[in-house]
Amino acid sequence: MRSKAKICTEENKKTEALLKVKDLSLSFIQYASGLRQTELKVISDLSIEAYSGKILAVVGSSGSGKSLLAHAILGILPSNAILNGRIEYDGKELTQEKKEEIRGKEIALVPQSTTYLDPLMRVSNQVIGCVEKENEGLMKKVQREIFQKYDLKPNVERMFPHELSGGMTRRVLVSTAVISSAKLVIADEPTPGLDEKTLNETLNYFKDMANKGCAVIIITHDIEAALKISDKIAVFYAGTVLEVANVEDFKNNGENLRHPYTRALWNALPQNKFQAIKGHQPMQDEVTDGCIFYERCSKKNVLCSKGIPQFKDVNGGVVRCNNVS
Amino acid sequence: MCLKGENISFGYKRNNLILNNVNISVDRGEVLGLIGDSGSGKSTLCKILAGYENNHKGNVIIDGKKVPSKGYNPVQLVFQHPEKAVNPKWKMKDILNEGHIVPQDILDSFGIKKSWLNRWPNELSGGELQRFALARSLSPETKFLIADEITTMVDAITQAQIWNIVLDIVKELNIGVLVVSHEKNLINKLCDNVVYLDAINSVN
Structure with a gap:
């Protein structure tokens, strides 16, 4: 059984993604008052792909639902969670039974802190x-x-x-x-609060794993740490991915970056301009019809307030924005 | 006017000192950075300076006098995790005004919305809670602010937002700030001077 699976991966390794997440949505059923239930949407239309031997960083602010993505892939969500969309592992759909079978064996989680021990x-x-x-x-x-x-x-x-x-x-x-x-390693916030030496050591462990042929997903809010080791960076905002960029795109004033949010994030780093844009990430219960970044965007137009922009391929990356061509 | 820690020694066990004869001083209006490895005692030093830890050797002095143990503490400490520094059973408006009534202009500059005041702490994100934690600590009586990794858990945009506001307010109120962070780039951007707390606990 195992050897058969091995042969399959080796054939697919070069071209196919080991893990494909397509239009994943996640919501929680909550009791509002009395017996009335509400649905709280925390992840919407999220798509990412992880390749063997590569590191994908998912970068976004704390509390935006990044960790839930890891929990969704491993199938360890609480019972009031509703998961929609498709997760494919090694070319086959990853169902709850399959998740339970292979987690801890082929898919491993490096959790955030000691509390998981x-x-x-x-x-x-x-x-x-x-x-x-x-x-x-x-x-x-x-x-x-x-x-x-x-x-x-x-x-x-x-x-x-x-x-x-x-x-x-x-x-x-x-x-x-x-x-x-494991063939797929998911690391959930592996870096906060570590000093520079320990940080670099930790990052090297993941680099080693990727060099050995693992697909590595690092979920973090530390964009600098992500840039040090990743191949691709998925920018996560308010429960969805706005852009998947290559590491080389993050340079100078960010003119190669595709989405205005990614550019703002880059320019907010202390070693760059330390420039903040106004506003807040929308709360989960604030529903928007259009682009999720609409309120804070400097380039918004009428089209942006109507409907969520679709993914577009631009310069070797993908972006969800109407104003990029 | 300055906040001084003189010959501070501290250990949780008698034969295992975490801090050994540390001297540190922050002037009013100064922004001082504090860097050190994990486990070198930075957070412990912060707690001692802010009066959270009393069982230490050496003195914490403001303007030649010991910090009063009663009344409003002129040295305010803000932690890395704001969710652990608020009472989960209080509404945000009560948490905000616990020490003093926070003036509207401070709320405006932090971008704290009216609607947030009626929420419970678990209904706000870490970055938003940290704004509350900072707003309530920056009263007219505050003379020194100790920022222990206050933006480690937030994204870069929120970090820039928070620090730009804090720097404006401390300048206006002439408050001295001690910034603890692992991020060298942030320290270089914010601080006038930097001190290193190393393994043998000499500050230089």
């Missing part, structure tokens, strides 16, 4: 996970090799999560993904 379990057991008795010795050996590679001392494996520092926790979490020999 079991506080009462020694870290080595968490890294190894559930394995059958006869494989335990082998897995233990693999785990020791990985720990050594990531510069975690032998005494670390007997530690509990609260005994680890921030950088060590990060390495333990990365180990959990490496040991599973």
Whole structure:
């Protein structure tokens, strides 16, 4: 079974995306008052593609629903979530059953923080996970090799999560993904609050995984960190992707960037102009008919307020904007 | 007028000092950057300067006098995670006006909308909550602001928005600011001077 799957991926690797997300929408059913229910839309019409051996960064502000994208791919959403759209993995549709079958094996999540580790379990057991008795010795050996590679001392494996520092926790979490020999790794905010040295180390772990042939998706709000290692950057805003750009497009004043929001984001960085645009990302309950960026856009016209712009291919990237040709 | 930490030593365990004889000083109107590795004690130093941690050696002094333990604290600390610094069972207007009635012009400059005041904290995003946290800390009695990674969790546009407003207000009110951040580019942009807190805890 496994060898068959392997052959398939190798054939497809060069041309086909390993993971394709098409027009994904996600909403939550909530109780408003009494027994009245409302539907809160958090992700709308989102499309991304991840290729083997490449790193895709999904960049957007905190609280805009980026983590839910990861949870949707892994099938770990809460029961009041409604998921629409299509997710394809390795050319086949990724259903909930399939997700449950392959998550932790072919798809691995590197979670955001220590809170995803079991506080009462020694870290080595968490890294190894559930394995059958006869494989335990082998897995233990693999785990020791990985720990050594990531510069975690032998005494670390007997530690509990609260005994680890921030950088060590990060390495333990990365180990959990490496040991599973996953083909797709999704990292959820792997960088905030790390100092420069630890940050670069962490980023290199993901680069290594991509070099080994994994498809890596990094979900982050730190555009600088994303630029350091990614191949493509998907710009996430208010629950959808506005632009997928190449890393080389982020230079000078951002004239190669396609969407006005991406350009504003680039120019807001402290090493660039440190220039802010007015307004806020719309709240989930504020429904707009037109382009989601309409309120804050400097180039808006009548067309933009009517209907969501479709994706267009421009200069090797895609963008959702009426004013780009 | 300046805020001084003199010979500050602190440790959670007796034989494991996190801060060892640290000296730091911020002038009024100055924007000072503080950089250091993870775990070097930056946040602990911030807490001591703002009076959240009392069990330390050394003195925190404003203008030659110890900081009063009662009344409004002239040193205000703003944290990385605003959602942990607000009472989840209070409405935003109560949270905002807990210490003093925040004047309308401050609300306007932060772009805090009237409709937000009647919301609960979980109905606002991190960037919006951080504006509330900053607005309530910048009272006329505030003399020093300690910003401990206040924009680490927000996107670049919100970061630029927040800092541009804060810099305007502190200039107007002549407040001294201590900026803690890992981002060198941000520190270079904002600060007049930078100090490094290194492993052996000497500030230079």
